Amino acid sequence: MSDNLLDINIRHSLQTANGILPMEVSFSLSKGNILALTGPSGAGKTTLLRQIAGLVNPQSGKISLDQQLWLDTSQDIQIPTRKRNIGFVFQDYALFPHMTVKENLLFALETKGDEKVVDELLDAMGLTQLHGRKPHQLSGGQQQRVALARALVRKPDLLLLDEPFAALDHSMRYQLQNLLLKFHRLYHFTVIIVTHDIGEIFRLADRVMIMNHGKVTQLGSPAEVYTSETDNADDLTLSGEVLSCQKLHGHLLVSALIENKVRQLTLPLDMEPQMLPGNNFTLPYSLDPNRIRLVNNR
Missing domain, CATH: 2.40.50 (OB fold (Dihydrolipoamide Acetyltransferase, E2P))
Incomplete structure (x- = not known):
């Protein structure tokens, strides 16, 4: 039996500032890996995350997680986002503004889920004292901690992160990287993180994948990819x-x-x-x- 948790083979027409670009992505990711996804703006990185999450449908192809088909256009199979055991964090946090910190986490919890995990995450993220505040009463770093906690509340098999720490200062970015690594060791979920920060790639990732013009141009360990003579690191x-x-x-x-x-x-x-x-x-x-x-x- 393959140890690949995530298998992707998709084709799509990517809308870019320079017109329509054919997007073709095929790769596999082993269970528990952290994959850093990088490349120039417009390469298709965010679109790929949204396709994995089920928020955007590729025009053709397959996506499977742990041998369960999430998408197969040839068989008209499409599992909705709510039934994919994933967590995701985007740059805009997407917190519900009318809900408190704790209510945001409870909303993400599965029906009949154990509410103890919410209190555990609030404590681990240093948010217990802020549980009654609403997003507009929080700093950017606090909002990002809430977004990360909400993504983890269902103990996802796969965590998708789209430049989650890019807007934070170095100290807060390092703190949240530590929290991500802590929960990764605890829950053993698989991670795909879009990032352009070379330090973040080497600190977090087991694998790194470079996308350009809708295609995968390199895939390997950070050491393999960034010691390659053919690598173009201008966007890092x-x-x-x-x-x-x-x-x-x-x-x-x-x-x-x-x-x-x-x-x-x-x-x-x-x-x-x-x-x-x-x-x-x-x-x-x-x-x-x-x-x-x-x-x-x-």
Whole structure:
């Protein structure tokens, strides 16, 4: 018996700013893996997540989870979203504004589900004291914790995350990554996360898949994908906090906290205004040593 939990083979016409693009995606993902999905804007990443969730129907193909068919256009099989045991978190959080924090979680709980899991998640996410507040009374980081807790309340087999931490500062992003890893170890669910942050990819993912123009261009471990000579990493970013910055031999030597590790970056001199100690930064990442170079990791 295959250990692949998720099997996808779909075709679709993707609407882009440059017209209609043929989308063809085929891959398998083993149970318990965390897959980072990355690539340029318009590549089809969000559309793929929505197709897996059943929110968008591909024009043809199959999607199965643990050998249960969720979609098979040849047999006219289409399992609705509510019957797919998934959790998903998008950038806009999509919390119900008229419900409290706890009510948002209870609404997501299965009928006759054990309400104890709601209190457990509120405690684990540090939300117990906020359970009676409504979304507009919460910070962005607090709203994101609620969204993540709501996605986990049904103990999903598959968790879909669409750049869930992109709008958060480095400290909050790292905190929520820790929570994701904690619950992943506890519940052993499979994860697909759309991200452009290279540190996040290496910290979270077992596998990484690059999409471009509606197709999978690379699939492998982060080390395999990002040491490939054919890889194009122009759309990736590196995020962190500046610890110190000094001029040295015609460039900047920056000490930065990136994914809770102190790293040394060499950067162009014209970036000095962005590299003041204490600043949070997001930079384009490249393997080209003439642009941004990781020269030390300790």
